[in-house]
Amino acid sequence: MTKEIGIGFLIGIFTALLGSYLFITFFTTFDISSGVQIIRKNGYMGKIITLGTLLDLAVFAILLKRNKEFMARGVILAVIVLAISTLVI
Numbered sequence: 001m002t003k004e005i006g007i008g009f010l011i012g013i014f015t016a017l018l019g020s021y022l023f024i025t026f027f028t029t030f031d032i033s034s035g036v037q038i039i040r041k042n043g044y045m046g047k048i049i050t051l052g053t054l055l056d057l058a059v060f061a062i063l064l065k066r067n068k069e070f071m072a073r074g075v076i077l078a079v080i081v082l083a084i085s086t087l088v089i
Contacts, residue, residue: 001070008063008074015059015075016082020052046086053079 024035039045056079063072 004068004070005074005077008068008071009078009081010074011059011071012053012056012075012078013082015055016049016052016078018052019055020048022055023048023051049082049086053082 021032024030024032024039028035028039030038036045039048056075060072060075063069063075
């Protein structure tokens with residue numbers, strides 16, 4: 001049970017990072033390293049992380065469809081942690 005929540009948490013964090021990477025790659029003219037620096041300098045990092053978490057919605061739905069409720073809880077926990085982190089960043 002706790003192991004599944006941890007796995008879901010890691011999946012949620014990885015998916016959010018992947019979503020942020022894809023957003024920076026496809027919707028900006030920056031490469032990933034300079035893009036992160038410029039986005040952080042301009043104060044948009046929280047917004048990019050928030051856009052990255054949109055992929056977590058699909059992962060959450062897939063996990064629920066496969067009856068992996070505890071992993072889905074871990075994904076929700078990751079979204080909550082990322083939402084709180086956007087307030088700090």
